[in-house]
Amino acid sequence: MRVRAILNPRAGVAAERARKAVARGRPSWTDFGLQVTGGPGDAVRLAREAVAGGAEIVVAVGGDGTVNEVAQGLLGSRAALGIVPVGSGNGLARALRIPLRPERALDSLETGVRRRMDVGLINGRLFLNVAGAGFDAVVGVAFHESGRRGGRRGLFGYVRLGLREIASYRAPRVTLEEDGRRHELTPFVLTFANGPQYGAGAVVNPGARLDDGRLEVVAFDHVPLRSILAAGWRLFLGGIERTGPYRRFPVSRALVTAASPIAVHCDGDPEDSTCRIEIELLPGALELVVPASTADDPDGPFTARG
Secondary structure (H helix, E strand, O other), X not given: OEEEEEEOXXXXXXXXXXHHHHHOOOOOOOEEEEEEOOOOOHHHHHHHHHHHOOXXXXXXXXXXXXXXXXXXXXXXXXXXXXXXXXXXXXXXXXXOOOOOOHHHHHHHHHOOEEEEEXXXXXXXXXXXXXXXXXXXXXXXXXXXXXXXOOOOOHHHHHHHHHHHHHOOOOOOOEEEEEOOEEEEEOEEEEEEEOOOEEEOOEEOOOOOOOOOOOEEEEEEEOOOHHHHHHHHOHHHHOOHHHOOOEEEEEEOEEEEEEEEEEEEEEOOXXXXXXXXXXXXXXXXXXXEEEOHHHHOOOOOOOOOOO
């Protein structure tokens, strides 16, 4: 088995532990190499080089941003994406039920099976799990900048920044067009969800399947602050879809427009603010290595079995 691993050394305090675990390889990996990224975009280039070198599996060792970059390098190839999650949210890895400990994640890779998943595009930019506009994008920008300055990572760092930003946030008025329908919205968050959760266990799109040929546009209307805070806990406790401000639209293509630029994120990484957001779906565009138990679970993230 020819395997190449790509590691982001800045992906949290666990990155060094993950590097040591991954560097040892696995018994079935008869041809193995590990490379380390030096900055944004490196993982895309290294993944393409791995494909050109005949890699059968390319393992992303990092957070959601690293996984996204490696996936960009694999699109259109026969190589499969493996994940060793070492990030703050690990949204896709959690949806796939990949263990968060590097050694156990490697075990699941070696004994895993291949499944194909849909991927989304937001203004032509690939996303695997979730993209969005609104408050979550504003906090994502703050979280990204805080991390660059050495600020606290992880869920608590994200929550702290969210509480700081929430009092001053003003929801934009937007138009959503999907499948010939038009909706006027003032969303607190507007999420384009392929997977079920943002990460860290915050489930925004319950029951999502990664291979069903559709995305869900999730809109949570702007409501009084006390209502937002009360509903926020349901992301972690369950039942967010039963709250009054929550709306969900299954789509394969959508267009969002606003009168002034709004913040956007793609798998948690900030993108340029824009007045126009085009959402598309690429069905079955990426092959993954996932735990066998995930692939065969009727309540799991895939519709296809066997």
